[in-house]
Amino acid sequence: MQRSTQVMIETPPKGANVGGDASGFPRRGLSHLRMLEAESIYILREAAAEFSSPVMLYSIGKDSSVMLRLAQKAFFPGRIPFPLLHVDTGYKFPEMIAFRDWYTKSIGAELIVHRNEEAIARGANPVALGTQKCCGLLKTKALLDALQNGGFNAAFGGARRDEEKSRAKERIYSFRDAHGQWDPKNQRPELWNLFNSRIDKNESIRVFPLSNWTELDIWLYILDENIPIVPLYLAKPREVVIRGSSLVLIHSGGEILPGETSQIVNCRMRSLGCVPCTGAIRSDADTLPKVIEEMVSFRRSERENRAIDHDEEGSMELKKREGYF
Amino acid sequence: MASVPVIHESFEQFLQADLGKELLRFTTAGSVDDGKSTLIGRLLYDAKGVYEDQLASVKKSRVNRSSGPIDFSLLTDGLRVEREQGITIDVAYRYFATARRKFIIADTPGHEQYTRNMATGASTASLAVILLDGSKGLLPQTRRHTYIASLLGIPNILVAVNKMDLVGYSEATFLRLRKEFLSLVEPLNFSLVHCVPVSALEGDNIVERSSRTDWYSGQTLLEHLETIPVRAASALPAFRFPIQSVIRPDSVFRGFAGQIAAGTIHPGESVVALPSKQTTRVQSIVTFDGKLDEAAATQSITLKLEDEIDLSRGDMLVSTSRLPAISNRFSASIVWLHEQPLRKDIGYLLKHTTRQVKARVTGISHRIDINTLAKEPASDLPMNGIALVHMETTTPLFFDPYSLNRTTGSFILLDPLSNATVGAGMIREDLTPQQVSNGQPLSATEKASRYGHRPGVFLLPNRASLADAAERALFENGFATITLDGHQIPSAYLASLLASVWSAGLLVLLVIDKPSLRLVHTLKRLAGGSLFDLGLDSDRQNREEIAAHIVSRAQTLRISGAPDQSEKEPAND
Numbered sequence: 001m002q003r004s005t006q007v008m009i010e011t012p013p014k015g016a017n018v019g020g021d022a023s024g025f026p027r028r029g030l031s032h033l034r035m036l037e038a039e040s041i042y043i044l045r046e047a048a049a050e051f052s053s054p055v056m057l058y059s060i061g062k063d064s065s066v067m068l069r070l071a072q073k074a075f076f077p078g079r080i081p082f083p084l085l086h087v088d089t090g091y092k093f094p095e096m097i098a099f100r101d102w103y104t105k106s107i108g109a110e111l112i113v114h115r116n117e118e119a120i121a122r123g124a125n126p127v128a129l130g131t132q133k134c135c136g137l138l139k140t141k142a143l144l145d146a147l148q149n150g151g152f153n154a155a156f157g158g159a160r161r162d163e164e165k166s167r168a169k170e171r172i173y174s175f176r177d178a179h180g181q182w183d184p185k186n187q188r189p190e191l192w193n194l195f196n197s198r199i200d201k202n203e204s205i206r207v208f209p210l211s212n213w214t215e216l217d218i219w220l221y222i223l224d225e226n227i228p229i230v231p232l233y234l235a236k237p238r239e240v241v242i243r244g245s246s247l248v249l250i251h252s253g254g255e256i257l258p259g260e261t262s263q264i265v266n267c268r269m270r271s272l273g274c275v276p277c278t279g280a281i282r283s284d285a286d287t288l289p290k291v292i293e294e295m296v297s298f299r300r301s302e303r304e305n306r307a308i309d310h311d312e313e314g315s316m317e318l319k320k321r322e323g324y325f
Numbered sequence: 326m327a328s329v330p331v332i333h334e335s336f337e338q339f340l341q342a343d344l345g346k347e348l349l350r351f352t353t354a355g356s357v358d359d360g361k362s363t364l365i366g367r368l369l370y371d372a373k374g375v376y377e378d379q380l381a382s383v384k385k386s387r388v389n390r391s392s393g394p395i396d397f398s399l400l401t402d403g404l405r406v407e408r409e410q411g412i413t414i415d416v417a418y419r420y421f422a423t424a425r426r427k428f429i430i431a432d433t434p435g436h437e438q439y440t441r442n443m444a445t446g447a448s449t450a451s452l453a454v455i456l457l458d459g460s461k462g463l464l465p466q467t468r469r470h471t472y473i474a475s476l477l478g479i480p481n482i483l484v485a486v487n488k489m490d491l492v493g494y495s496e497a498t499f500l501r502l503r504k505e506f507l508s509l510v511e512p513l514n515f516s517l518v519h520c521v522p523v524s525a526l527e528g529d530n531i532v533e534r535s536s537r538t539d540w541y542s543g544q545t546l547l548e549h550l551e552t553i554p555v556r557a558a559s560a561l562p563a564f565r566f567p568i569q570s571v572i573r574p575d576s577v578f579r580g581f582a583g584q585i586a587a588g589t590i591h592p593g594e595s596v597v598a599l600p601s602k603q604t605t606r607v608q609s610i611v612t613f614d615g616k617l618d619e620a621a622a623t624q625s626i627t628l629k630l631e632d633e634i635d636l637s638r639g640d641m642l643v644s645t646s647r648l649p650a651i652s653n654r655f656s657a658s659i660v661w662l663h664e665q666p667l668r669k670d671i672g673y674l675l676k677h678t679t680r681q682v683k684a685r686v687t688g689i690s691h692r693i694d695i696n697t698l699a700k701e702p703a704s705d706l707p708m709n710g711i712a713l714v715h716m717e718t719t720t721p722l723f724f725d726p727y728s729l730n731r732t733t734g735s736f737i738l739l740d741p742l743s744n745a746t747v748g749a750g751m752i753r754e755d756l757t758p759q760q761v762s763n764g765q766p767l768s769a770t771e772k773a774s775r776y777g778h779r780p781g782v783f784l785l786p787n788r789a790s791l792a793d794a795a796e797r798a799l800f801e802n803g804f805a806t807i808t809l810d811g812h813q814i815p816s817a818y819l820a821s822l823l824a825s826v827w828s829a830g831l832l833v834l835l836v837i838d839k840p841s842l843r844l845v846h847t848l849k850r851l852a853g854g855s856l857f858d859l860g861l862d863s864d865r866q867n868r869e870e871i872a873a874h875i876v877s878r879a880q881t882l883r884i885s886g887a888p889d890q891s892e893k894e895p896a897n898d
């Protein structure tokens with residue numbers, strides 16, 4: 001497969017991966033990745049054709065970056081025929097917001113940012129409310145409101161089945177009732193690549209084009225495709241506090257709780273979420289190949305450093321039932 | 326947290342190998358009692374260990390993989406939680422990789438009421454791992470699993486004869502179960518069947534060969550998974566391209582987006598647009614990564630055509646040399662997925678490729694008893710039922726038999742009121758009387774309907790007058806047949822000669838003692854499930870017996886009705 005050079009319209013934020021750290025890497029076709037790519041493009045095109053009002057959930061993370069590249073490919077030389085939606089909790093890393101604004105603009109995508117301003121104004125935060133309630137307000141409710149406000153009846157998400165046990169059972173077209181809720185007992189059988197897009201008024205479908213990708217596939221594709229990612233994924237010395245078993249990144253003094261002291265640690269993020277709830281890991285992996293090497297030797301799942309999934313047994317399944325991605 | 330060592334040259338080599346690896350999708354079926362969770366857990370865990378070892382050999386710090394008292398079934402915990410909570414047991418997708426391949430497992434529960442889940446898992450798989458409990462032998466569910474695998478067109482079967490530890494790693498037990506299983510699958514047209522004696526609990530022959538089965542010289546389960554050919558879901562060489570959407574970024578560019586379902590395409594090639602039957606040529610194959618000189622199944626591409634023709638979502642571009650059936654009446658095997666039974670003459674929606682039409686079931690030829698495989702008359706079909714039906718659609722579909730191509734041969738049925746997915750179908754044959762039209766090339770369907778059977782290839786060992794006996798037996802049973810002596814024909818010509826004879830619609834008796842791997846590969850691509858290797862059947866000694874066997878296999882190629890499988894079942898333990 002031939003490759004074209006990615007053209008940057010503006011200067012990328014400092015540290016964004018724009019390739020080059022894997023000098024000498026062969027840029028050739030990859031059989032398993034190309035099969036996944038073709039399948040994902042097929043899914044994106046199907047949903048875009050079958051639903052009157054689709055939207056793509058854009059979380060700025062590595063999976064979103066891959067999904068966005070696949071959308072560019074699916075509709076080339078046309079532009080992506082649906083807007084991107086970012087649900088901003090107000091607690092996202094500043095590097096994520098900078099990257100979001102630069103990258104979506106550079107590829108000419110339409111971006112909608114939605115925040116639950118009411119909850120943010122009332123000071124919703126995970127320390128006071130607990131992560132369950134905070135996520136419920138700032139993510140799930142914000143998402144459902146944004147989908148309703150926009151009249152969207154299909155929403156692409158970058159979730160993968162290998163991320164978490166309840167996701168192993170997820171469909172590619174995941175049906176949600178009029179309240180945006182997921183009923184794992186009542187999922188539509190999904191055979192071959194034939195998806196059921198039939199919905200009634202106010203019902204919707206979440207579409208997961210990356211269902212069959214693993215974390216390793218995502219990283220290999222980013223490497224091979226030279227896809228820009230948020231620099232937080234690469235290791236460098238950063239100011240952190242150690243909270244429980246997590247390393248929490250500090251951007252301003254206000255984030256340090258009483259009794260805590262910060263220190264400089266060489267670290268990076270394995271997944272991106274909100275500052276208070278997404279821990280960094282100690283790492284010297286400052287290039288993509290090093291990140292991949294580190295990842296392959298990890299035994300723990302990538303969500304281990306996210307507090308939300310630990311709150312109670314099966315918490316992801318509960319959140320998904322309520323409408324979370 | 327260990328720090329990351331310096332990147333070695335060899336790590337880049339490791340990544341390179343990783344970039345080029347293949348993808349194998351397989352399905353597993355079995356009940357809790359078979360040790361399926363333990364087997365999958367063991368496979369995921371040990372394969373991960375292997376993968377890490379492959380990496381560690383670069384880093385010189387071998388990971389210590391314990392085979393101690395780990396409960397491997399915990400790794401597939403999701404399903405256990407489901408069982409405890411008593412909610413629907415569903416297909417779970419699991420992923421692992423070695424340096425050679427990436428694997429997607431569709432892990433399905435094995436009870437009768439989950440036929441629909443097994444069918445779901447099998448629909449995208451090119452291999453099925455069937456679990457046998459070595460201490461119990463073949464069970465009714467073994468037959469169910471293999472039948473569904475065959476119904477959904479899975480070419481390759483891997484049998485894990487599990488719990489060998491409970492039978493003292495007995496070779497005699499393994500060989501007996503192997504023999505029973507091989508006779509069970511004999512009528513089912515699998516390309517490859519391998520049996521492996523394993524103990525998932527103890528780890529014997531899962532990843533590494535076990536010293537406790539020194540009588541077994543074959544490959545381990547993982548070795549098979551890493552080397553069994555990843556067969557494409559299509560035995561159809563002709564180009565098929567269902568249109569997903571029209572891409573029109575401006576007034577100049579007009580491209581047709583889709584995923585190639587079969588065949589290859591090049592710029593300049595002629596294609597036929599369906600349903601209009603207009604012919605045009607491909608101007609270019611457009612992708613984000615540049616224009617391509619060639620594209621093949623299953624790539625997602627955009628085609629620019631030389632002429633402005635009428636084409637939109639749901640239409641299809643196909644090769645000029647071989648058109649699909651264009652028909653609104655066909656027979657199909659149906660798996661029923663919904664609590665509301667299938668009923669005749671009810672309006673359903675049918676989704677086939679990117680086309681959605683109204684459809685109804687006009688007749689139920691018979692339903693299959695999933696436990697005995699007996700055919701029974703039926704007027705409706707309950708959930709998890711399987712039947713051969715006649716379908717009629719309001720507008721024609723462009724299809725190939727499911728046995729030739731999964732994408733253009735499969736469909737789902739939807740309930741227009743509840744929106745539920747209620748049925749899954751595999752098209753068998755066109756029921757429209759063929760109209761002879763001058764100038765059109767003869768189709769395979771026309772030839773098959775003249776001879777009463779589809780083409781097939783039988784590989785025969787070079788034994789005195791065996792081919793003569795076989796040819797006579799086939800001839801007397803009404804088959805159109807030809808014998809080719811593989812030892813007399815230069816190997817360079819053999820493949821193209823076989824392709825010609827195949828397209829003539831004949832049953833080929835190919836006499837050859839040791840076919841080359843290359844030839845076998847070509848034959849499999851050509852004939853798929855209609856390739857029968859008689860060299861493997863060492864049990865049969867006399868030529869009349871072999872000839873009768875060939876005739877019985879040839880009966881499965883008859884175009885009317887289903888092969889009769891109910892008479893050939895071996896006794897259970």
